Each structure stands twice: as C-alpha cells, then as structure tokens.
Amino acid sequence: MNALAATSRNFRQAARLLGLDSKLEKSLLIPFREIKVECTIPKDDGTLASFIGFRVQHDNARGPMKGGIRYHPEVDLDEVNALAQLMTWKTAVAAVPYGGAKGGIGCSPGELSRSELERLTRVFTQKIHDLIGTHTDVPAPDMGTNSQTMAWILDEYSKFHGHSPAVVTGKPIDLGGSLGRDAATGRGVMYATEALLAEHGKSISGSTFVIQGFGNVGSWAAQLIHEKGGKVIALGDVTGSIRNKNGLDIPALMKHRNDGGSLKDFHDAEVMDSSELLVHECDVLIPCALGGVLNRENAPDVKAKFIIEAANHPTDPEADEILAKKGVTVLPDIYANSGGVIVSYFEWVQNIQGFMWDEEKVNMELHKYMNSSFQHIKAMCKSQDCNLRMGAFSLGVNRVARATLLRGWEA
Numbered sequence: 574m575n576a577l578a579a580t581s582r583n584f585r586q587a588a589r590l591l592g593l594d595s596k597l598e599k600s601l602l603i604p605f606r607e608i609k610v611e612c613t614i615p616k617d618d619g620t621l622a623s624f625i626g627f628r629v630q631h632d633n634a635r636g637p638m639k640g641g642i643r644y645h646p647e648v649d650l651d652e653v654n655a656l657a658q659l660m661t662w663k664t665a666v667a668a669v670p671y672g673g674a675k676g677g678i679g680c681s682p683g684e685l686s687r688s689e690l691e692r693l694t695r696v697f698t699q700k701i702h703d704l705i706g707t708h709t710d711v712p713a714p715d716m717g718t719n720s721q722t723m724a725w726i727l728d729e730y731s732k733f734h735g736h737s738p739a740v741v742t743g744k745p746i747d748l749g750g751s752l753g754r755d756a757a758t759g760r761g762v763m764y765a766t767e768a769l770l771a772e773h774g775k776s777i778s779g780s781t782f783v784i785q786g787f788g789n790v791g792s793w794a795a796q797l798i799h800e801k802g803g804k805v806i807a808l809g810d811v812t813g814s815i816r817n818k819n820g821l822d823i824p825a826l827m828k829h830r831n832d833g834g835s836l837k838d839f840h841d842a843e844v845m846d847s848s849e850l851l852v853h854e855c856d857v858l859i860p861c862a863l864g865g866v867l868n869r870e871n872a873p874d875v876k877a878k879f880i881i882e883a884a885n886h887p888t889d890p891e892a893d894e895i896l897a898k899k900g901v902t903v904l905p906d907i908y909a910n911s912g913g914v915i916v917s918y919f920e921w922v923q924n925i926q927g928f929m930w931d932e933e934k935v936n937m938e939l940h941k942y943m944n945s946s947f948q949h950i951k952a953m954c955k956s957q958d959c960n961l962r963m964g965a966f967s968l969g970v971n972r973v974a975r976a977t978l979l980r981g982w983e984a
C-alpha cells in the first residue's frame with residue numbers, strides 16, 4: 574500500500590472513530606487549491622527545458638498552510654496531494670497553528686547545474702508567488718531541496734512583496750534560519766522515544782537501539798540517544814550495516830563518516846548483513862531511511878519491543894497488524910518525526926518577532942511540544958480505545974474538524 578492509500582485509510586478510520594458527519598469527512602479530504610505550473614528555463618548549453626511544478630494547499634482551517642517542496646523525477650499531483658493532506662494532520666498533532674500543503678517539481682536535481690537549479694527555483698517562485706506568503710502558505714525543504722533552495726525562493730518572493738523572511742522555513746541561519754533546525758527531527762525522535770519509554774517504566778539509558786539510516790535524522794537520533802546513555806548496538810545505511818554488542822561509539826563513528834569513511838570500514842564494529850538489521854535483537858528499533866521497510870515478510874521476525882517511526886511510512890499496514898499481535902508498540906511517524914515541522918514553526922515565529930532565540934530555548938520549546946503531543950495522543954488512545962497510530966490520527970483529524978466547524982462552512 575502506498576503513502577496515499579495508507580494516509581486516506583488512516584484518515585477514514587479516524588473519522589469513523591470520531592463519529593464525524595459524512596459531509597464534514599468528505600469536505601476535509603478535498604484540497605483547498607491545486608496549482609500546476611509549467612516552468613521553462615534556459616539550460617547552461619542555451620537550449621530550453623520545461624518542468625512541471627506543483628503546489629497543493631490542502632487545508633487552512635488552523636492557520637497558514639505548511640509543507641515541503643521536493644525536486645524529484647517522480648513528483649506527480651497524486652503524490653503531492655497525499656503528502657499535503659498528511660501535513661494537515663501532522664501540524665494538528667504537533668499543535669502548531671498551521672494547515673497542510675506540499676509542492677514539488679518533476680526534475681532530477683542531480684542532473685541540473687547549480688545555476689540551472691537556481692533559475693528553475695526562481696521561475697517556479699514567479700509562478701506561485703501570489704499564492705504563497707507568510708500568512709497563507711509557507712514552504713520548506715524536502716527531498717532534493719535544501720536551505721539554498723529556500724534562500725532563492727525568499728529572494729525571488731521578496732522582489733514582489735518586500736523582504737519576507739517568514740515566507741519559507743529551513744533557511745540558512747544567515748538569512749533568518751533557526752538555530753537547532755538541522756538537528757530538530759532527530760532531537761524530536763529522541764524526545765518521543767524518551768516519552769514512550771517512560772510510559773513503560775523504562776529509559777533511554779540502559780536500553781539497546783538499532784537504527785536504519787545515518788543521514789540527517791538517523792545520525793542526530795543516534796548521537797542524542799548515545800549522549801543520553803542509550804546503547805546503539807547496530808546501525809545501517811545504503812552502503813551496509815555494522816554492529817557492536819557493547820554499543821557503537823557514535824561520536825567516533827560520526828568523525829569517521831565526516832572524514833569520508835563508510836560504515837563498513839569503521840574499526841570498532843563487526844560488519845553484518847543488512848537484511849538482518851531490522852530483525853536484530855534490541856529494545857528499540859528506529860527506521861530513519863525509507864518507507865515500507867517493515868512488511869509482512871520481515872515483521873514476524875522483528876525482535877524489538879518498541880518501534881519509533883522516524884522515517885515517513887516505514888511500516889506497511891500488514892506489518893502493523895503483525896506487530897500489534899506480537900505486542901510490539903509502534904510510535905507513528907505523524908508524531909515521531911514532527912520535530913522538524915515544530916522547529917520550522919519556531920523559525921517562522923522568530924522571523925515574525927524579528928528576534929532570534931538561542932539554541933537552548935529552541936530545544937526546550939521542542940521538548941515541551943513533543944511531550945505535550947505525546948500526552949494528548951495517549952489521552953486520545955484512552956478515550957477511543959485505540960493504538961498510538963489511530964490515537965495520533967484521531968487527535969489531528971479532530972483538531973482540524975473542530976476548527977472547521979468553529980469557523981463555519983456556509984459558503
């Protein structure tokens with residue numbers, strides 16, 4: 574089941590659980606606006622190239638719409654629609670005052686030069702500048718885009734509307750980005766793990782962890798868990814997997830990786846078969862790489878007691894059922910990886926205030942938001958007698974439904 578089907582299924586289950594009126598249920602699924610634009614740029618060799626860009630604004634009942642812009646050859650309207658809808662529920666679970674949006678351009682960023690990417694980003698911004706804005710729709714980086722892309726959008730947008738740092742988040746610090754944004758998703762994963770373990774009378778210190786993915790989210794999660802006294806006993810990325818039953822020395826591994834080394838050449842670990850990573854013995858498994866990695870083939874062999882979904886959609890619905898029967902507790906992505914969007918909200922707030930927070934304040938506020946969402950999800954699980962995934966979806970859908978009804982929806 575792909576991300577679109579899974580999101581719609583979770584939404585429908587949550588709507589039934591909450592007893593939403595069928596008209597409201599239907600209306601919550603319909604996007605506010607779908608934008609499709611043709612972006613034509615001169616390539617470096619003088620020829621013209623055209624790319625299709627999308628922005629789907631799903632819902633703004635709770636505030637300006639928020640969501641990433643991805644550059645990827647498979648970007649299409651269906652996918653962008655599903656991801657925009659997911660952002661509506663995710664911002665509501667996090668209790669940040671935003672709705673949901675997503676955008677993208679169908680292109681292969683690796684095949685475009687830096688100046689071609691800049692021209693493409695500027696043309697896309699020229700086509701959508703009237704439809705985004707600090708209080709309307711606030712883009713952020715996603716797959717294939719980064720802080721530089723946001724800097725170009727900010728610059729192009731500001732030509733039309735005056736200096737507007739809050740029109741995008743995930744910016745470079747020099748242009749109004751927030752301290753702590755780089756680590757935010759991994760830090761949020763660590764706070765979420767702490768909250769879940771505490772609920773079960775456990776802590777990060779003294780628990781064993783297996784992490785798939787050592788990119789932005791995985792490497793920050795590994796470092797912060799290590800700092801809290803957790804033992805990361807196995808870790809894998811696209812190049813391979815390693816283990817050390819006494820716990821990997823994560824700071825040394827980071828240094829090794831930053832010096833250009835690959836996981837497999839790390840001196841203080843044993844190389845293992847990557848197919849065994851997700852079924853390795855441990856207390857907590859944290860997938861931080863791809864979607865769909867836990868499926869009906871490997872779910873029966875999972876030995877972890879807790880799974881923290883740091884990646885988007887790592888557990889397919891069949892695996893979810895198998896894991897539930899085995900008594901494995903799954904902390905859903907819609908909450909577990911929300912640290913990034915929460916700190917994006919802090920970035921927007923700082924830009925509007927014109928006042929930069931120190932990193933300590935960013936991390937402290939993130940901790941508060943992650944803990945508070947966890948308590949609200951638990952309360953929803955109790956009142957609806959459901960698992961954490963449905964508790965989180967019901968919390969998000971209920972908040973959006975309440976805002977919609979309060980605003981009134983007579984045309």
Ligand SMILES: NC(=O)c1ccc[n+]([C@@H]2O[C@H](COP(=O)([O-])OP(=O)(O)OC[C@H]3O[C@@H](n4cnc5c(N)ncnc54)[C@H](O)[C@@H]3O)[C@@H](O)[C@H]2O)c1
Nearest residue numbers: 758786787788789790791810811861862883884885910913
């Ligand atoms: N970065 C964020 O703020 C953020 C926020 C929310 C969700 N996410 C999700 O978290 C996940 C990771 O994002 P990221 O920003 O860390 O990406 P990234 O590109 O920085 O890192 C991805 C990691 O996954 C590894 N990987 C790729 N294919 C793999 C494979 N077949 N087997 C094992 N490892 C593999 C890569 O080697 C890399 O270490 C994605 O699902 C993303 O959608 C990220």
